Amino acid sequence: MNNCIFCKIINKEIPSKIVYEDDKVIAFHDVNPAAPIHILVIPKKHIETLLDVSEEDSNLIAYIFQIINKIAKQEGFAEKGFRVIANCGEDAGQEVKHIHFHVLAGKKLGDKIVE
Ligand code: AMP
Ligand code: ZN
Numbered sequence: 001m002n003n004c005i006f007c008k009i010i011n012k013e014i015p016s017k018i019v020y021e022d023d024k025v026i027a028f029h030d031v032n033p034a035a036p037i038h039i040l041v042i043p044k045k046h047i048e049t050l051l052d053v054s055e056e057d058s059n060l061i062a063y064i065f066q067i068i069n070k071i072a073k074q075e076g077f078a079e080k081g082f083r084v085i086a087n088c089g090e091d092a093g094q095e096v097k098h099i100h101f102h103v104l105a106g107k108k109l110g111d112k113i114v115e
Contacts, residue, residue, distance in 0.1 A: 004096070004098045009026070009028060010026055010042075016028035016029070020070065024043060024045075025041065025043055026041075026042060026044060027067065034102075034104060035109065036106025037082075037103070038102065038103070039071060039102075041064055041068055042098060045057070048099070049088050049089060049097065071103065075105075080105065082103055083113075
């Protein structure tokens with residue numbers, strides 16, 4: 001269908017370390033972690049950027065945050081805390097054109113979100 005690396009992960013065409021999966025969402029460890037815990041949570045629906053999120057995706061986006069909540073408890077970092085980041089477009093450095101939420105945890109994260 002497309003050349004999207006995250007769709008390939010969803011379709012198990014390339015390997016990933018999956019931490020959660022259901023019919024709508026998959027979450028896996030980032031291959032180049034920026035924190036001791038760095039998980040990417042993505043919808044199985046291919047949506048290129050946050051600008052492509054439509055009204056019909058509202059439930060899906062809310063659902064992703066329920067899953068992030070579940071993963072935080074499952075992986076044991078809920079109590080200590082975590083940060084969620086979603087990059088959109090060039091200035092944010094979005095590399096993969098399939099929306100994804102970075103979940104960062106496992107250490108005291110920097111005070112500054114951006115440099
Ligand atoms: P972004 O810059 O927001 O588009 O983030 C893309 C993220 O995907 C980066 O943190 C990459 O390290 C990560 N990434 C790219 N390819 C893979 C892969 N095959 N498995 C896991 N994470 C990946
Ligand atoms: Zn995709």
